[in-house]
Amino acid sequence: xxxxxxxxxxxxxxxxxxxxxxxxxxxxxxxxxxxxxxxxxxxxxxxxxxxxxxxxxxxxxxxxxxxxxxxxxxxxxxxxxxxxxxxxxxxxxxxxxxxxxxxxxxxxxxxxxxxxxxxxxxxxxxxxxxxxxxxxxxxxxxxxxxxxxxxxxxxxxxxxxxxxxxxxxxxxxxxxxxxxxxxxxxxxxxxxxxxxxxxxxxxxxxxxxxxxxxxxxxxxxxxxxxxxxxxxxxxxxxxxxxx
Numbered sequence: 001x002x003x004x005x006x007x008x009x010x011x012x013x014x015x016x017x018x019x020x021x022x023x024x025x026x027x028x029x030x031x032x033x034x035x036x037x038x039x040x041x042x043x044x045x046x047x048x049x050x051x052x053x054x055x056x057x058x059x060x061x062x063x064x065x066x067x068x069x070x071x072x073x074x075x076x077x078x079x080x081x082x083x084x085x086x087x088x089x090x091x092x093x094x095x096x097x098x099x100x101x102x103x104x105x106x107x108x109x110x111x112x113x114x115x116x117x118x119x120x121x122x123x124x125x126x127x128x129x130x131x132x133x134x135x136x137x138x139x140x141x142x143x144x145x146x147x148x149x150x151x152x153x154x155x156x157x158x159x160x161x162x163x164x165x166x167x168x169x170x171x172x173x174x175x176x177x178x179x180x181x182x183x184x185x186x187x188x189x190x191x192x193x194x195x196x197x198x199x200x201x202x203x204x205x206x207x208x209x210x211x212x213x214x215x216x217x218x219x220x221x222x223x224x225x226x227x228x229x230x231x232x233x234x235x236x237x238x239x240x241x242x243x
């Protein structure tokens with residue numbers, strides 16, 4: 001990792017790490033598919049925003065004003081996406097813009113109220129919690145958010161595959177988790193063995209059905225690309241937060 005990355009103010013970094021972890025938990029762990037599909041229902045949207053507020057409040061250690069501002073911003077961003085045209089709402093571009101807008105609001109909140117976390121319940125342990133919080137948030141982003149990205153990218157090419165129900169989704173999560181592990185422990189060469197192993201296991205499918213093999217290749221490359229980007233992004237964020 002290059003040493004020239006700019007460092008973030010320690011207090012702002014602590015607040016951002018807390019808000020980032022709360023965000024990914026709210027969007028990718030505590031938000032089920034049924035909630036995503038019903039965001040146009042105001043009650044469902046408010047329920048999701050309530051989860052964002054509670055998790056942000058807890059992660060900051062009690063800074064409810066900051067948590068409320070973040071939740072209101074989250075409501076506005078999700079409302080725009082929820083009531084956008086159907087042909088746009090479920091696209092990869094909409095997903096990336098939505099998540100980018102959320103991250104910008106989290107960074108803005110951390111820079112505007114840098115002491116939000118340092119004055120909260122977790123203040124005595126914050127210097128030791130920043131790296132684990134970013135690591136956990138990065139892992140969730142890599143593994144779970146990556147599933148949404150791959151699904152949206154391959155939706156128009158979807159081909160029925162022989163195999164166990166939900167096996168493809170689980171395989172994707174496991175491969176992204178392994179890539180995250182290889183990158184964060186400084187052993188990215190292990191990813192080559194992962195690619196080779198998956199290629200061997202999918203060899204029979206490629207021989208039998210060219211359409212299925214192309215679908216698997218697109219999904220695999222998208223999954224690996226997202227996992228690599230998110231993993232190295234996590235390392236960079238950790239260095240910026242704790243140089």
